Amino acid sequence: MLREEFSDDVLKLRPRELRLGRDAERLLNDVCGTEGERSKSAHKSRLRPDADSINAIRCADCGQVEYISRDYCRCGHYLAGQLMDEFLAWERGLVETRDRLAAAAEEKMKPVRWVGACGMPFIVWPLLHSVFSAGSTALAIWLWLIPGFAIMGFCALIETWITAARDASAHAVETATFEQFLSERVPAPSH
Numbered sequence: 001m002l003r004e005e006f007s008d009d010v011l012k013l014r015p016r017e018l019r020l021g022r023d024a025e026r027l028l029n030d031v032c033g034t035e036g037e038r039s040k041s042a043h044k045s046r047l048r049p050d051a052d053s054i055n056a057i058r059c060a061d062c063g064q065v066e067y068i069s070r071d072y073c074r075c076g077h078y079l080a081g082q083l084m085d086e087f088l089a090w091e092r093g094l095v096e097t098r099d100r101l102a103a104a105a106e107e108k109m110k111p112v113r114w115v116g117a118c119g120m121p122f123i124v125w126p127l128l129h130s131v132f133s134a135g136s137t138a139l140a141i142w143l144w145l146i147p148g149f150a151i152m153g154f155c156a157l158i159e160t161w162i163t164a165a166r167d168a169s170a171h172a173v174e175t176a177t178f179e180q181f182l183s184e185r186v187p188a189p190s191h
């Protein structure tokens with residue numbers, strides 16, 4: 001029925017896009033942005049790293065997870081400063097661990113040193129005897145060296161075992177770098 005009422009020209013008409021001048025279009029885009037751009041930027045601002053990612057840091061101010069590479073959180077908190085504080089605390093922790101292990105090792109080494117000192121006469125006596133005696137030193141006297149070396153060797157082994165953790169910790173303090181801190185830091189805990 002419609003076809004009969006309108007001419008063919010009218011039926012062929014299609015809605016045409018509104019064409020504005022290039023300047024006017026740019027101005028509108030600047031002010032409002034197109035629909036796509038607006039949703040894209042909204043998505044962008046919502047985009048946050050995974051809490052468990054090495055790339056994430058939890059803002060101490062607002063509690064949100066933020067990218068570690070950002071200097072400032074979206075709430076304005078200075079993340080770079082927070083990260084530096086965390087690094088210094090990590091470094092301080094390493095030093096404290098080293099000092100604690102060193103003190104513990106020192107305490108454990110005291111009796112070992114005494115035992116080691118007990119082994120000394122077994123070594124010193126045959127040497128002194130060989131120096132001050134006119135004739136040759138009998139084999140029986142040289143045999144005293146055996147328990148002496150056994151005691152000292154045993155003490156050296158114990159010392160290596162006791163100081164291993166301390167030495168490893170001291171090495172960790174010496175080689176600690178910011179990069180290492182980043183790779184070792186505990187991921188931001190998820191709520």
Ligand SMILES: [Zn+2]
Binds near residue numbers: 061074
């Ligand atoms: Zn924040």
